[in-house]
Amino acid sequence: MKKVSAAEQFASIEGFWNPRQVGELNGQLVKFVRLKGQFEWHKHTDEDEMFFVLEGRLTIRLRDEDIILGPGEFFIIPRGVEHMPVCEDECRVMLFEPAATKQYGD
């Protein structure tokens, strides 16, 4: 059985918005992803999704507020809530979501 190192994984993750699955537990996936720029507005009807920031700054835009995250901060987007991740500079994030989650939403 092996541990997973964020530094080692990120050293070989190419490109942005390209999540790599790095773990699975209880039907949930753990992913590392590099973000830069902005994604599109979307939602996940049946899945809550957690963004934990490891490096950089990430804004999670919601329809009525912006959540601004730095290293060591997380936010759980409840199922059904529209969101758009945005970051000017590169941001490194750990995601938790059910195996069924589609990146672009439903």
Add this chain to the structure above:
Amino acid sequence: MKKVSAAEQFASIEGFWNPRQVGELNGQLVKFVRLKGQFEWHKHTDEDEMFFVLEGRLTIRLRDEDIILGPGEFFIIPRGVEHMPVCEDECRVMLFEPAATKQYGD
């Protein structure tokens, strides 16, 4: 809706081996815990458990090997596997586990 900051939470977590629930998603709990010293050998029959180290060094003893984790590293203990967390100096950890998980195992 609110973000969660590890630094803010840990500033008010008293004592060791005393996990605080800081989030819930898809029936899974996110917890922060301060560890120091050693816990007892135990296992969770039906739940996988993830230890993500935020600060310090943590050894997760298994019956046949030791997993040594530093900041930014995680390990998923598969259900049914006996383990004992150990750390000489304080270590700060984020845990992921199903809501049903009992701290001392089954």
